[in-house]
Amino acid sequence: MSDPRPVLLEATAISKSYFKLGHEIPVLRNANLTMREGDMCSVRGKSGVGKSTLLHVLGTLDRPTTGTVRFGEGATARDVFALPEGELAAFRNRTMGFVFQFHHLLPELSALENAALPALIGRKPRHEALRAAQALLDEVGLGHRVHHRPGELSGGEQQRVAVARALVTNPRLVLADEPTGNLDQRTSDEIHELIVKLNRDRGVAFLVVTHNNGLAELLPRRLEMRDGVVYEGAP
Numbered sequence: 597m598s599d600p601r602p603v604l605l606e607a608t609a610i611s612k613s614y615f616k617l618g619h620e621i622p623v624l625r626n627a628n629l630t631m632r633e634g635d636m637c638s639v640r641g642k643s644g645v646g647k648s649t650l651l652h653v654l655g656t657l658d659r660p661t662t663g664t665v666r667f668g669e670g671a672t673a674r675d676v677f678a679l680p681e682g683e684l685a686a687f688r689n690r691t692m693g694f695v696f697q698f699h700h701l702l703p704e705l706s707a708l709e710n711a712a713l714p715a716l717i718g719r720k721p722r723h724e725a726l727r728a729a730q731a732l733l734d735e736v737g738l739g740h741r742v743h744h745r746p747g748e749l750s751g752g753e754q755q756r757v758a759v760a761r762a763l764v765t766n767p768r769l770v771l772a773d774e775p776t777g778n779l780d781q782r783t784s785d786e787i788h789e790l791i792v793k794l795n796r797d798r799g800v801a802f803l804v805v806t807h808n809n810g811l812a813e814l815l816p817r818r819l820e821m822r823d824g825v826v827y828e829g830a831p
């Protein structure tokens with residue numbers, strides 16, 4: 597039976613090489629991936645295999661050497677790399693959220709301002725952006741820490757702020773690159789549960805690069821990268 601959920605993104609024949617001192621370093625080699633609305637995928641693979649490169653291309657932060665990435669399906673589908681740069685940035689801002697291994701919070705801003713930042717960049721009125729950020733910080737269990745700066749928060753709390761920030765524009769897809777790679781087991785487990793809860797409550801899809809077996813087991817779809825392509829793992 598075919599999956600009834602709409603297609604969220606379709607990456608087709610993605611190749612990406614880096615060029616160093618005149619040498620081509622092929623990283624992605626004709627990789628394909630389709631995700632549907634609300635999909636929960638882990639991505640595993642050896643260090644250097646191209647997981648971060650794949651995430652950057654899917655997140656439109658980096659262009660592939662060849663290949664296309666389409667978001668949506670039917671009449672509303674769009675070939676994102678065909679968009680002019682300004683439109684692509686606006687599309688990325690409202691469609692996607694990012695969580696990285698290192699939280700990348702701005703040290704001078706409070707947790708609330710950090711979490712609100714993508715909404716402010718997306719030109720949401722300030723009071724609305726801050727209200728959305730407050731609601732998300734409540735949701736990730738940090739409602740009592742909103743005026744703290746990142747330096748005044750634990751590693752797990754900082755990563756929760758980063759998760760709140762990724763969701764503040766109400767995106768359809770969150771791309772996370774080893775989001776708990778720097779956290780202890782217990783704190784990692786808490787973030788993993790949070791990811792599952794946000795998917796369940798909001799229907800947002802997650803694509804998570806992780807070396808953490810516990811997290812990979814929590815997510816229904818397991819992908820593996822090898823030789824520059826994406827394989828569907830054991831269910």
Ligand SMILES: Nc1ncnc2c1ncn2[C@@H]1O[C@H](COP(=O)(O)OP(=O)(O)O)[C@@H](O)[C@H]1O
Pocket residue numbers: 614615616621623641642643644645646647648649650
């Ligand atoms: N900006 C870059 N310039 C040149 N080579 C790069 C660049 N970024 C990544 N690479 C190379 O591409 C390969 C894949 O990197 P990456 O996507 O970071 O792998 P992973 O996330 O799976 O560890 C590695 O061999 C890395 O050295």
Ligand SMILES: [Mg+2]
Pocket residue numbers: 647648649773
């Ligand atoms: Mg990486």
